[in-house]
Amino acid sequence: MKVAVIGSQWGDEGKGKVVDFLADGKDIVARYSGGPNAGHTIVIDGKKFILHLIPSGIFRKDTVCVMGNGMAVDPESLIKEIEDLRGEGIYVGENLLVSESAHVIMPYNRLLDSLNEKIKGSKQIGTTRKGIGPTYADKASRIGIRMGDLIREDVLKEKLEFILKIKNLLIKEFFGEKGFSFNELFEKALSWGERLKPFITNTTSYMKKAVIEGKSILYEGAQGTMLDIDHGTYPYVTSSNPTVGGIMTGLGVPPGAIDEVVAVVKAYTTRVGGGAFPTEEKGEFGCMLREKGGEYGATTGRPRRCGWLDLVVLKYAAWINGFTKIAVTKLDVLDGFEKIKVCIAYEIDGERTEEFPLNYSDLIRAKPVYLELDGWKKPVKGVRKKEDLPKEALNYVNFIADNMNAELLLVSTGANREHTVMFS
Numbered sequence: 438m439k440v441a442v443i444g445s446q447w448g449d450e451g452k453g454k455v456v457d458f459l460a461d462g463k464d465i466v467a468r469y470s471g472g473p474n475a476g477h478t479i480v481i482d483g484k485k486f487i488l489h490l491i492p493s494g495i496f497r498k499d500t501v502c503v504m505g506n507g508m509a510v511d512p513e514s515l516i517k518e519i520e521d522l523r524g525e526g527i528y529v530g531e532n533l534l535v536s537e538s539a540h541v542i543m544p545y546n547r548l549l550d551s552l553n554e555k556i557k558g559s560k561q562i563g564t565t566r567k568g569i570g571p572t573y574a575d576k577a578s579r580i581g582i583r584m585g586d587l588i589r590e591d592v593l594k595e596k597l598e599f600i601l602k603i604k605n606l607l608i609k610e611f612f613g614e615k616g617f618s619f620n621e622l623f624e625k626a627l628s629w630g631e632r633l634k635p636f637i638t639n640t641t642s643y644m645k646k647a648v649i650e651g652k653s654i655l656y657e658g659a660q661g662t663m664l665d666i667d668h669g670t671y672p673y674v675t676s677s678n679p680t681v682g683g684i685m686t687g688l689g690v691p692p693g694a695i696d697e698v699v700a701v702v703k704a705y706t707t708r709v710g711g712g713a714f715p716t717e718e719k720g721e722f723g724c725m726l727r728e729k730g731g732e733y734g735a736t737t738g739r740p741r742r743c744g745w746l747d748l749v750v751l752k753y754a755a756w757i758n759g760f761t762k763i764a765v766t767k768l769d770v771l772d773g774f775e776k777i778k779v780c781i782a783y784e785i786d787g788e789r790t791e792e793f794p795l796n797y798s799d800l801i802r803a804k805p806v807y808l809e810l811d812g813w814k815k816p817v818k819g820v821r822k823k824e825d826l827p828k829e830a831l832n833y834v835n836f837i838a839d840n841m842n843a844e845l846l847l848v849s850t851g852a853n854r855e856h857t858v859m860f861s
Contacts, residue, residue: 439654444661445700445754447708451766452701453477456493464652466494469687470677471659472509474565480852506538507687509572512629536640537585545604546571573676587630641689648694662754673712681758700760704768707741713800716744716780730770745778753793755841762846774812780805820850
């Protein structure tokens with residue numbers, strides 16, 4: 438079975454836990470997009486692990502983790518992540534493969550990310566300033582450094598000499614900042630290549646062989662559908678495709694290599710950074726949700742904006758990705774509410790619509806139309822069996838699944854791996 442796990446909202450849905458849980462017994466967990474701007478949190482036996490680049494299957498014995506060509510990789514971050522995991526007794530060796538075609542986040546990309554945000558003033562996107570956007574821009578401009586270049590000294594030298602002329606001119610003349618030394622950056626990049634050479638390989642060929650041999654594969658998404666560069670709330674989006682299409686381009690596999698597409702749905706809605714958020718609660722209730730749900734970014738620590746579940750978003754995401762199953766996370770955060778609101782439509786300039794508006798100027802005028810559902814008094818936190826869930830909680834998750842036209846796969850009732858209720 439080849440299963441994709443994709444965020445259905447603005448990221449931070451709890452994909453890390455879902456991937457870790459479903460990775461049990463899988464041959465491969467493969468990530469296909471994004472970079473260290475992602476943060477996947479996994480809690481095992483009460484211990485918290487936060488991953489930014491390495492797929493969440495790394496904690497499963499005999500599972501190979503693949504970082505695909507669609508990713509943007511910060512070598513220093515990857516080296517640190519490997520060392521941190523090894524320090525915790527987690528094996529990282531031949532079970533980690535990094536695509537030689539994945540693009541490298543260079544120091545000048547990080548600097549330009551920060552400078553680009555700064556110059557926008559009040560119009561800032563709210564990026565993580567990890568260099569993601571400038572790296573993908575270099576990729577599209579065909580001037581990027583790729584992971585395979587780090588282990589090919591002549592290729593790296595030629596590429597870096599050329600691109601550094603462009604970057605230094607921009608950094609010095611436009612932004613008035615100090616540029617980068619070629620010799621220092623070249624030596625640093627060579628050292629990254631030396632450290633990471635055992636992991637760098639042709640992952641497209643590896644994935645082809647795995648698919649042909651019928652290996653069980655879990656495709657791990659990063660960020661969420663509404664942050665997709667093509668289908669999200671542009672311009673307040675990421676620079677890659679976290680949606681299902683990113684699997685084909687980001688790993689080099691055909692559409693037929695995906696059997697199931699699982700939507701990870703947080704029981705309410707959050708987003709980080711700028712951009713429209715129709716169901717956002719800015720007052721006391723939003724703050725309460727944030728504190729109760731621990732809604733702070735795993736990568737940046739920034740407080741997340743919080744609000745009610747948005748079915749307009751979820752139905753849109755279901756169409757874009759072709760979700761077949763859903764995993765509802767953080768259901769326990771809604772424990773104790775007498776009533777739970779769900780946005781079922783938008784009102785824009787007095788007209789009601791259930792279609793997600795692609796024009797951002799329309800989206801910022803959208804007002805949520807709510808339906809109220811009964812909450813539950815019996816806590817669901819830590820519940821592991823379907824029969825132990827309150828009737829109202831069951832009604833709520835089934836309501837979500839029905840509206841997304843997908844089968845309910847599992848419900849997460851807490852941060853720990855074992856706090857999971859399986860439905861199918």
